[in-house]
Amino acid sequence: MTLRIHDTLSRQRVDFEPIDPGHVKLYVCGPTVYDYAHIGNARPVVVFDVLVRLLRRLYPKVTYARNITDVDDKINARAQESGRDIREITQETAAIFHADMAQLGAFPPDQEPRATDHVPQMIAMIEDLIAKGNAYPAEGHVMFSVPSMPDYGRLSKLDKREIVAGARVDVAPYKKDAQDFVLWKPSDPDIPGWDSPWGRGRPGWHIECSAMSLEHLGARFDIHGGGQDLIFPHHENEIAQSKCSLGGDAFAKYWMHNGYLMSEGEKMSKSLGNFYTVHDLLEEFPGEAIRLLLLQTHYRQPLDFTKSGIAEARRTLDRWYRLIEGGADSKAQVPEGITAALSDDLNTPLAIAELHKLAGADAGAFRAGANLLGLLQHDPDDWFKWQPPKTTIDVDGLNDAAIDALITERTQARANKDFAASDRIRDELAEQGIILEDSAGGTTWRRG
Numbered sequence: 001m002t003l004r005i006h007d008t009l010s011r012q013r014v015d016f017e018p019i020d021p022g023h024v025k026l027y028v029c030g031p032t033v034y035d036y037a038h039i040g041n042a043r044p045v046v047v048f049d050v051l052v053r054l055l056r057r058l059y060p061k062v063t064y065a066r067n068i069t070d071v072d073d074k075i076n077a078r079a080q081e082s083g084r085d086i087r088e089i090t091q092e093t094a095a096i097f098h099a100d101m102a103q104l105g106a107f108p109p110d111q112e113p114r115a116t117d118h119v120p121q122m123i124a125m126i127e128d129l130i131a132k133g134n135a136y137p138a139e140g141h142v143m144f145s146v147p148s149m150p151d152y153g154r155l156s157k158l159d160k161r162e163i164v165a166g167a168r169v170d171v172a173p174y175k176k177d178a179q180d181f182v183l184w185k186p187s188d189p190d191i192p193g194w195d196s197p198w199g200r201g202r203p204g205w206h207i208e209c210s211a212m213s214l215e216h217l218g219a220r221f222d223i224h225g226g227g228q229d230l231i232f233p234h235h236e237n238e239i240a241q242s243k244c245s246l247g248g249d250a251f252a253k254y255w256m257h258n259g260y261l262m263s264e265g266e267k268m269s270k271s272l273g274n275f276y277t278v279h280d281l282l283e284e285f286p287g288e289a290i291r292l293l294l295l296q297t298h299y300r301q302p303l304d305f306t307k308s309g310i311a312e313a314r315r316t317l318d319r320w321y322r323l324i325e326g327g328a329d330s331k332a333q334v335p336e337g338i339t340a341a342l343s344d345d346l347n348t349p350l351a352i353a354e355l356h357k358l359a360g361a362d363a364g365a366f367r368a369g370a371n372l373l374g375l376l377q378h379d380p381d382d383w384f385k386w387q388p389p390k391t392t393i394d395v396d397g398l399n400d401a402a403i404d405a406l407i408t409e410r411t412q413a414r415a416n417k418d419f420a421a422s423d424r425i426r427d428e429l430a431e432q433g434i435i436l437e438d439s440a441g442g443t444t445w446r447r448g
Contacts, residue, residue, distance in 0.1 A: 003058060003343045005223075006300060008231065008255040009155055013345055018222050019253060023061045025221035026052070027213045027252070029230055030112070032069040033093035034078045036277040039290070039305055040261040040268045042104060044227050046291055046374070047258045047299040047346070049106040051225070053372055054342045057334070065111040065216045067209060068094055071202055072115075076191045086192060100278040103287030105374040113212040115203070119194045121211040122203045125245050126183045134244040138174035140186035140199050144206075146179035149240040155255060156232035181237055183207045206237035213238075214246070224252035228259055262304045281310070286386045289314035291374060295348040320355075320370065321380045324363050332364025334372050348373065384435075384446025403434055407443050410436075 003016040018024045028048045031037055048064075055062045070090040079086045098108070126142050129135035134148045146152050153159060182204035187193030193200040203211075213221065219242075226235065235255065242251040261268040268275045281290055284307070292313040297303040335358060341350035351373060358366045370376035385400060406425050413421040426436055429445070437444050 001058065001339055001343050003054070004345055005254060005256060006345050008257050011157075014254070016222075016254065018059065019220055021059060023063065024055050024059045024223075025063045025217045026055075026065070026223035026225060027209070027217055027221060028064070028066045028109075028224075029209060029226040029234070030066040030068050030109075031094075031097050032072050032074060033090045033097060034072065034075040035093065036279045037097050037100060038268070038275040038277050039281060039294075040227070040275060042101070042278050042290070043261055043294055043299075043303070044225065044258050045101050045106050046104055046294045048225050048256075049374060050295065050342065050348060050372075051223075051256070051346055052107065053374065054339075054346070057339065057372065058343075063111065063217065064109045065113065065213065066109040067212050068112060068114045069205065069208060070094070070114050070116050071192055071208075072205065080190075096279060100282060100287075103282050104278070104291045105288055105377055106291075111216040113216055115208045115212070116192070118208070118212050118215060119203060121215050122207050123184075123194075123196050125207060125211050125214070125241065126203075127197065128245045129183065129241065132244060134240075135183055136176065137198050138176075140201065141172075141174060141182055142184035142198055143175060143180040144183050144237070144241060145176065146181070146240070147177055149244055152179075152240055153236065155239055156236045158232060158236075181206060181233065183241070206234055207241055209234075210238050210241045210245070210251075213251075214242070219246045219250045221252060223254045223256055225256045226258075228257045231257060258299045259302045262302050263306075265304070267302075268305060276305070276307075281307075283388050285310045285314060285388075286317075286383070288375060288377065288383075289317055292317060292352075295373060295375075296352060298349055299346055317375070317383070320359065320366075320376060321378075321383045323359055324367050324376065325380045326363065328367040329362075329364030332362065332368045334368045335365050338369035338372055342372065381444055381446070387447055403429065403445060407436070407445060411443060 004013055005016050006013050026048070028044060031041060045066075048066075052062060052064045068090075075086060075090060078084075079089055082089070102108075126135060129144065130137070130142065133145070135142055135144050183206070184196060184198055184201050184203060186199055186201045191202070193202055213224070224235065224238075239251060263274040266272060266274060278290070289310050290313070293305070293309045294303065296309075296313070335354065337354040337357075338351050341347045341354055344350070351369070355366065355369055355373075355375075358369060367376050406429060410422050410425040413419075413425065429436060433447055435446050437446070
């Protein structure tokens with residue numbers, strides 16, 4: 001089956017033709033680890049997780065790289081505000097990110113390079129750019145010379161003349177051109193820095209991904225992905241650095257970008273203060289419900305994100321999990337309609353519509369199709385027992401162990417033909433939102 005994707009570079013839907021059909025490689029920009037990830041940060045994680053699942057179904061080997069930015073001015077500022085060690089902040093935040101994304105059902109990447117582990121590679125690339133006339137030292141900085149890149153702006157479709165100094169780029173007296181951007185900058189004694197030919201300093205954001213993708217995927221790889229907000233300047237600058245250093249055919253063959261998340265008609269962002277963190281949402285909802293909501297809209301389209309939408313997605317999953325409670329063939333094949341939908345530029349809404357059609361038919365095929373989307377990954381019993389992790393336990397102690405104890409007591413009451421006691425326990429549990437389901441194999445329960 002032919003995979004078709006929308007290539008941001010060409011602005012066209014194209015047949016995906018891997019550089020090496022035996023080994024597909026993709027790179028996705030990962031988090032800057034200074035704070036909890038907001039739900040907008042989670043969208044590319046979920047989107048490209050589905051893409052990787054599909055690629056692994058279509059090709060024999062896939063290498064998925066997603067970086068961690070652990071040196072950045074936002075991290076430095078957070079450390080100064082909090083009085084905490086920078087490494088402590090980045091390690092803790094990265095761990096929370098990993099845990100939160102796992103709750104959304106996302107597989108970890110095959111390679112997860114950290115910026116601080118690749119500074120020598122960044123310095124080497126910067127030296128190469130200087131030698132080739134594409135960069136220049138200036139007052140402890142190293143700047144990339146945008147005029148040296150003839151087709152700069154090809155990805156974003158911006159004319160260089162449109163980039164107004166002070167509007168889209170920082171104004172600095174040491175720049176030869178207002179469009180030029182930082183590859184290296186000096187570090188004060190109280191912030192991270194590395195020795196370099198231009199003095200103690202740290203890399204600019206853009207050079208990090210160029211160096212890390214080269215190290216882990218090589219000079220030429222298949223797909224570079226990320227959020228729409230990264231097209232300019234980040235991805236545009238990555239292209240300029242990499243192609244000038246490595247040659248015209250280097251870097252990503254295709255580019256894919258997911259759309260914005262919206263909140264009541266406005267782009268969701270930390271700067272606007274209209275965002276939810278994934279960590280906070282996971283205190284209210286199971287991660288798979290959040291994942292389903294993110295997949296119900298095509299990845300390139302804006303998504304108006306609401307808590308009521310998550311609640312509805314959870315109700316959908318409740319219905320789906322009931323369909324597989326009796327078991328599903330683990331060897332069942334993914335229905336062709338699901339694969340075809342995802343092969344059409346990752347059309348997850350169509351794939352979900354196909355799942356609705358399959359509901360109530362072959363449970364094995366239904367679950368296999370859902371698994372390709374990263375859904376129905378839990379045991380049904382565990383799904384229905386989920387509760388918010390910070391929910392205060394009732395005075396009666398109705399945690400999982402207490403519920404199991406009451407069910408055991410009820411089972412014994414039924415065996416003793418004490419049906420009044422049996423009914424009383426059932427009613428008490430029902431008042432707490434615990435639904436019992438009796439079968440020949442015993443009694444199971446779920447939270448209603």
